[in-house]
Amino acid sequence: MTTARASRGSAVVMTLYLLFLLVPIYWLVNMSLKTNAEITGTFSLWPLNPTLNNYRIILTDPSWYMGYVNSLIYVVLNTALSLAVALPAAYAFSRYRFLGDKHLFFWLLTNRMAPPAVFALPFFQLYSAVGLFDTHIAVALAHCLFNVPLAVWILEGFMSGVPREIDETAYIDGYSFPRFFTRIFMPLIASGIGVAAFFCFMFSWVELLLSRTLTSVNAKPIAATMTRTVSASGLDWGVLAAAGVLTILPGALVIWFVRNYIAKGFALGRV
Amino acid sequence: MDKPVNNRAWFLVLPVLVLVAFSAVIPLMTVVNYSVQDTFGNNQFFWNGLGWFQEVLESDRIRAALGRQLLFSAIILAIEIPLGIFIALNMPKRGFWASLVLVLMALPLLIPWNVVGTIWQVFGRVDIGLLGHTLAMLGIDYNYVNDPWDAWATIIVMDVWHWTSLVALLCYAGLQSIPDAYYQAARIDQASRWGVFRYIELPKMQGVLLIAVLLRFMDSFMIYTEPFVVTGGGPGNATTFLSIDLVKMAIGQFDLGPAAAFSLIYFLVILLISWVFYTVMTVQRDRT
Numbered sequence A: 001m002t003t004a005r006a007s008r009g010s011a012v013v014m015t016l017y018l019l020f021l022l023v024p025i026y027w028l029v030n031m032s033l034k035t036n037a038e039i040t041g042t043f044s045l046w047p048l049n050p051t052l053n054n055y056r057i058i059l060t061d062p063s064w065y066m067g068y069v070n071s072l073i074y075v076v077l078n079t080a081l082s083l084a085v086a087l088p089a090a091y092a093f094s095r096y097r098f099l100g101d102k103h104l105f106f107w108l109l110t111n112r113m114a115p116p117a118v119f120a121l122p123f124f125q126l127y128s129a130v131g132l133f134d135t136h137i138a139v140a141l142a143h144c145l146f147n148v149p150l151a152v153w154i155l156e157g158f159m160s161g162v163p164r165e166i167d168e169t170a171y172i173d174g175y176s177f178p179r180f181f182t183r184i185f186m187p188l189i190a191s192g193i194g195v196a197a198f199f200c201f202m203f204s205w206v207e208l209l210l211s212r213t214l215t216s217v218n219a220k221p222i223a224a225t226m227t228r229t230v231s232a233s234g235l236d237w238g239v240l241a242a243a244g245v246l247t248i249l250p251g252a253l254v255i256w257f258v259r260n261y262i263a264k265g266f267a268l269g270r271v
Numbered sequence B: 001m002d003k004p005v006n007n008r009a010w011f012l013v014l015p016v017l018v019l020v021a022f023s024a025v026i027p028l029m030t031v032v033n034y035s036v037q038d039t040f041g042n043n044q045f046f047w048n049g050l051g052w053f054q055e056v057l058e059s060d061r062i063r064a065a066l067g068r069q070l071l072f073s074a075i076i077l078a079i080e081i082p083l084g085i086f087i088a089l090n091m092p093k094r095g096f097w098a099s100l101v102l103v104l105m106a107l108p109l110l111i112p113w114n115v116v117g118t119i120w121q122v123f124g125r126v127d128i129g130l131l132g133h134t135l136a137m138l139g140i141d142y143n144y145v146n147d148p149w150d151a152w153a154t155i156i157v158m159d160v161w162h163w164t165s166l167v168a169l170l171c172y173a174g175l176q177s178i179p180d181a182y183y184q185a186a187r188i189d190q191a192s193r194w195g196v197f198r199y200i201e202l203p204k205m206q207g208v209l210l211i212a213v214l215l216r217f218m219d220s221f222m223i224y225t226e227p228f229v230v231t232g233g234g235p236g237n238a239t240t241f242l243s244i245d246l247v248k249m250a251i252g253q254f255d256l257g258p259a260a261a262f263s264l265i266y267f268l269v270i271l272l273i274s275w276v277f278y279t280v281m282t283v284q285r286d287r288t
Helices: A002-032 A036-041 A053-060 A062-095 A101-113 A116-129 A136-160 A165-172 A177-188 A190-206 A209-213 A222-233 A237-257 A262-266 B007-035 B051-058 B060-090 B096-110 B113-124 B130-137 B148-176 B180-188 B193-221 B225-230 B242-252 B256-287
Strands: B037-039 B045-047
Touching: A002 A237, A002 B060, A002 B096, A002 B113, A002 B130, A002 B148, A036 A237, A053 A062, A053 A237, A062 A101, A062 A136, A062 A177, A062 A190, A062 A222, A062 A237, A062 B007, A101 A136, A101 B007, A101 B256, A116 A136, A116 A209, A116 B007, A116 B242, A116 B256, A136 A190, A136 A209, A136 B007, A165 A177, A177 A190, A190 A237, A190 B096, A209 A222, A209 B242, A222 A237, A222 B113, A237 B096, A237 B113, B007 B037, B007 B256, B051 B060, B051 B256, B060 B148, B060 B193, B060 B242, B096 B148, B113 B130, B113 B148, B113 B225, B148 B193, B148 B225, B180 B193, B193 B256, B242 B256
Parallel strands: none
Antiparallel strands: B037 B045
C-alpha cells in the first residue's frame, strides 16, 4: 500500500519535472509554426493558423541550411578525431602504470576545465597563422581541447571494467596488439565507444564561442548564423524559432540511439 | 590497483599528447606571452613584468565580476545537486517509461547553448513569451531586461532547466548499481525511508555525486553563451560573469595584456578549485 502511494508520488514529481523541461521547448515549437504577425499580434497557446513557411525559408536558403551542414561536418570530424587518439591513450591509462601517468591524466583533465573564453583569442591567432581560419578542420581541432580529455576519461572508465585476463589470454594465443585491440577489445567496449562518441558529438554540437570565433563564411555553424540574424533583423521570431527547433532534432536523434547506455554513460562508466 | 609498470605505454599516449599540445599548450603560451608585455601597436611589444596582473587584481570591475561568478556557482550547486538527487530517486526504474523519461530528460543537454538562451529569452518576454505573459497576467512586475533581480532569477531558472538533468542522470546511474539485496536487508531491519536514503543510497551515489559537483562547478564557472544571449550581461553589469567580461576585453576591446593576465588568473582559480575536488574524489575512491 505504501509502495503504491510512493509510486504515485513519484509519478507526480516526474510529471511536474518533465512539464518544466518541455514547456519552454513547446513554446519554441509553437512559435515556429506561426507567422510573425500572429506571434506579435495575438497571444495563443497553440498556432491558430499553423504554417510551415518558417521552415521552408530555412530549408531553401543556402545561407541558412549550409549552417547545419557546416556544423555537422566539424562535429563528425571532431568525434572521429577525438576517438581515434583517445582509444589507445585510454587503454594505456587503464592497463599500465608509467612514468608520470597520474600527472598526465590530471593535466589532460585540466584542459576540460579550461574556460573557452581564455582560448578564443589565441586560437584565432594560431589558426589564422597556419592558414586554417574559417575551415571545418580548425573548429574540429579546437573542440579537441575539451573533447579528447573527456573521451579519454570515459573510455578509461569503461576499459577498466573489462578484466585484464582477457588481454593476457589473447596475447598468449598469439594475437598482436593491433589485432587484439581492433578484433577483440573494441567490440567488448562497444557501448563505451558509443557513449564517448555521444559526448563528443554533444559538446561539439552545443559549443558556440570557439566555433563562432574561428569561422566567418565557409564553415560558419548554424548557431552563429542564428545570432547574426537576431542582431540584423531583430524581429523575425518565426524563422528564429524554426532554426532553433531544427538544432534540437540531431540531438534528439542521437539520444534515441544511445538511450540504453545513457545513464551509465553520464556516469562516465564509473559506477 | 596492481597494474604492471610499462613505460612503452607512452607510445599509446603520444597521439593525445601531440594533439592536446597543439590545441592547448601553444595557445596557452601565447596568453602567457601577452600577459607580461605591453604594446603601442605595430606589433612592437616590450616587457611589462607583472603590471597587468596587478591591474587586473586591483580592478573593481573584475572583482565584482568574480563575486557575481562565485555567488552564481554557489546558488547553482545549492539548487541543482539536491534537486537532481530528488528527481533521480523518483525516476521509474525500468521498462518503457524509464527509457522515455531518460530521453526527454536528456533533451535540454543537447540543445546548442545559444538556442537555450534564445528559448528562455523568448519564453520570458512579457509580450510574446508564455512565462512573461503569465506572470504579467498574475500581476507580478516581471521584466528581465530592466530589473537585475528578474534577470538573475531568469538565468538561474534557465540553468536549472538546462543542467539539473545531468545531475539526475548521474545519480540515477549510481542508484541503478545498488543490488536488490541491500534493499531487502533494509526491509528486514525495518529501516525508514530516510534511513535507506542516508545509509544505502547516499553512500552508493558518492562517486557519481562528486563527478556531478565537479562538472557543474566547472561549467557554471565558465558560463558564457546563455546569459550573453538572454541579458547580454545587463541590466548594467548585473549579470556580467567572468567569461562575458573576458570576451568583452579580449575580442571587443582587444586589450591583449590585461585580458591575458585575466585569463591566466581565471584559469588558475578554476584549476585550484577543481584540483581540490579531484583530490577528494580520488582519495574517496581509493578508500572504498
